[in-house]
Amino acid sequence: MQKLFRFLKPYRRELIIGPLFKLLEAIFELIVPVVMAKIIDNGIARQDSGYILRHCGLIVLLGICGLCFALTCQYLAAKCAFGYGTTLRKELYCHINTLSCTELDRLGTSTLVNRITNDVTASLSGVNMFIRLASRAPFLIIGAIVMVLIIDWRLSLIFLAIAPIVAFLLWFVMHKTIPMYGANQKRLDGIARRTGETLDGMRVIRAFSRQKEEAKRFADDCADLEQAMLAVGRISAVLNPLTFVVMNLGIVAVLWFGGVHVNTGLLSQGDLTAFANYMTQILLAMVALANLIQILTKAQASSLRVAEVLETPGSMQDGTELPDTDGSEAIAFSHVNFTYQGAGDTALSDISFTLQKGQTLGIIGGTGSGKSTLASLIYRAYDAAEGEIRLFGKDIRTYSLDALHHCIGTVPQKAVLFTGTIAENLRWADADATEDDLQWALEIAQAADFVAALPYQMQTHLVQGGRNLSGGQKQRLTIARALAGKPAMLILDDSMSALDYATDAALRKALAACRDMTKVIISQRATSIADADLILVLEDGVCVGQGTHTELLERCTVYKEIYDSQMQQ
């Protein structure tokens, strides 16, 4: 929580001046009943119409000043709250960018998106309402207390007796509901996640005609949320009426003992009116305070969720070195072990190999054998649990991640493109890539022809995820995207699965011409990696063979089996 306060620091001025102005307004508001009491006690008693008019003029003047103060406060509150919220949202997003895949896997996307959007909004609303109301209500209460103390301190003891009761009430409701609001936010996360999944799986759901069941599961989730909201509602619904009852019973006592004091001459009738007025004012302020506390309670629950993400440290230590890609050694693994967090089995064990600059590494193996995991260690999505990984001659952990990723072009298994034009997508690796660079990348990726045939060529707009393209087209664009940054090393993580053999072969031929680029190719197809300088054969996370195609055909039964299964035709 403390962490969030620093985002308020730049708005120290607004945070102080805003409530201060609100305070001034409240003071003026507090004076009004005094002036009115004077009108009753002096003006009416003395039958002085001039006195009455003058004092009513004063009330109007106080109102005008109050208005000006209030408007200033509202302006400052909006400025501060949205300033705070905007910075917080940005920082939160930037922080998520520093998290490694381990934390992202653990947290999940939908909750992060929800925290960036909804929770930040709830938090900033809290700040806004705090500035607008937090000074006013307590001040009205304190001010009214001072006034009643001056009028008749003995009567005030009644108020001092009920104040702790109301305070306890407020505390109790807050204490009970904060965790419940947090739990409800989690339920909302679940609903968001399910919505996302349903959207992704729309075709499968319909193919199985399961729309009704999906709707039912949703309905269950929503009903569950409804019950939970009702539970919180039951507690917080008590707050306002109970405050109302307690305070008014206080007024009843004041009127009784006030009557006694009037009878003995300790109090005038006008003072009793003023006293009762102040008690009403305290009551209203208490109700406002109770409402404010409810808003703040929700804001608090959301702020905690935001803070939780901000306090999650990125488990990956960033280095400072810049990679020098001119050296001869490109990749060197020595006795590398890796296990996913929360998984039982090791994903990779005892992997060792060395690859020189400009060479091609082929990785082949069964489904779930650890091919993609090995690739993700090369671009340091995760850190190895044991063993050493050297890239461009130095320990991978010494490099600045940013600089490292600029040297490596990665093509992920799942072809994902982003909303925007093709050119914008291609400039992901290098914002300043020229038109020629992009064309070069498209040509190597065998995508130049189909892009040229599109109505707006490279300026064609892609809908989210590139849904308006076929699987193979998307895949070729993701390859071009990686190439457009002119990387020193290219990693293709089974990225040619949607390409037909002719395109696949043409692509490999074009890649082979880039002699300086080190290539890591993961594939199911023996033909795709047969030309590689070094081939790793993985099975259940263990390297069961490494060498060139011819060597492996002689020595490695697993490799031979794979190769034969494809060549038997």
Add this chain to the structure above:
Amino acid sequence: MKHTIFRILRYTKPYWAHLVLALFCTLIGVLLSLFVPILIGEAVDLALGVGEVDFAGLGQVLVKLAAFVVVSGVFQWMAGLFVNRLAFGVVRELRTELTEKLGKMPISYIDGHARGDIMARVVPDIEILSDGLLQGFAQLFTGVVTIGGTLYFMLTRNVRITVIVVLMTPLSLLLAAKLTTLSHSTFQKQTQLRGDIGALTEELVGNQRIVKVFAYEKRAEERFSEVNAALGEAGRKATFYSSLSNPSTRFVNGLIYAAVGTVGALGAIGVLPWVGVMSIGMLASFLSYANQYTKPFNEISGVITELQNAVTCAQRVFAVLDAPPEPDDSHCLMLTDSKGHIALRDVSFSYVPEKPLIRHFSMEAKPGQRIAIVGPTGCGKSTIINLLLRFYEIGGGEILLDGRSTRELTRDSLRSQFGMVLQETWIFTGTVAENIAYGKPDATPEEIEQAARAVHAHGFIKRLPEGYQTVISENSGLSQGQKQLLCIARIMLTDPPMLILDEATSSIDLRTEHRIQRAFEKLMRGRTSFIIAHRLSTIRSADHILVMRDGSIIEQGDHASLIAKNGFYAELYNSQFAGSGETA
């Protein structure tokens, strides 16, 4: 805006009892609370001065006051409970209906809208709607009752001063209305930007891995900041404008208070005879009424902001609900058991009108036949599947199943004739067993295991921390191939007359594919199957091969005849050995 509000109100129908009770409790609670200032005034009037206090009368008034307060409190509390039930019920209803609607939307709608934007409508928009509804409803009604009640009490006390108060009310309303129009457009902008930032965040954070490997963080942050700053600006404006109304109406209230005070006091001393007789106690209670009468205006103007916000969000929700769904097909034929005879006659289709994709496409699949569709990427292979399952409707021609146009069949019954495995896997958050049994929820654990064994997935499932009961999701660390195996296992459990395999094994290694080939053979036996694959090994044994290029068939026949023809197919087929040809 009015239309939207009425529409929201329609959703309260199932809760009419709660609504009536809420209104009733509010009415009682508020009316009783209105007696409070009168009784306080009466009590003050009974304490005139030294030795002039009527304790017997005072006692009676105070007992009455205490009773009113307690009863009013109880009713206010109950009203709150009823309103909660009403508001949360409506929210559940809306959200359920919205998600149900998504299941009825044409696939083209889902394909054409940003995922994050649709999600924003399901989650935050409805939340805001709920807040607005809850606050708006409770305060609006309380306000109306308070105004009505106070007006009545004031009228019974002094008609003339009441007239002054009522005459000044429009000032307050006018101001509030002016400010509302001022803030409405900024609110709309804010809501739209909130949708934008949701969509952007969803896209970027959802693909964080790609953002990372491209060291795209800085630029992602720039893009985020840009939308974020715009949202901050719009939010600041909307909030400021809407927050103007509260102090402004409060100011008007102050004026009314001063006017009542002046006129009342002048009346009390007899300077303004038309005001009538006025005691000090009466002036006191009148002053508090003036306060109480104007406060609701103040609150209502605050509520209007909330409502405005809620209405904008409701409009976004209703926009989805109003989008045309897949046309109703309840009058169509429910197909129960098809023979699997499919014919496409002269089918044409395009996603965008100006770019025809499939032109005059005809083919026939006899029951039990294995049809393979091959061709370069982007030639329209997957589109054929979209059309067969009626995810998209054909533009021209017709598709016949067992001699009957598929348009005459219900979509659900048509789709349930097909078992489909797509290249893009879909795993939902749930256990492995639930994922496999998706098409057959009542499958026994033995059946599930059998299906998993058939696709050689049993081994890796067993190694998961909790076996078949391990909760998995799209991003839970399963490899693409493993996910594909689970999707195939899904089909193994169902018994559809026809199969569609769209690159179903593209991420599965060939050895595993080879091993599950037997299961596939068994699955395809006697079923009409459509197979799309790049690996021509899968295709070689097909009864009929369609070679597509640019949306039309350029060659067809079986493997041997196509090779003999030495055309485009032969070229494709030979290319897969080209790579090894150089080394081997």
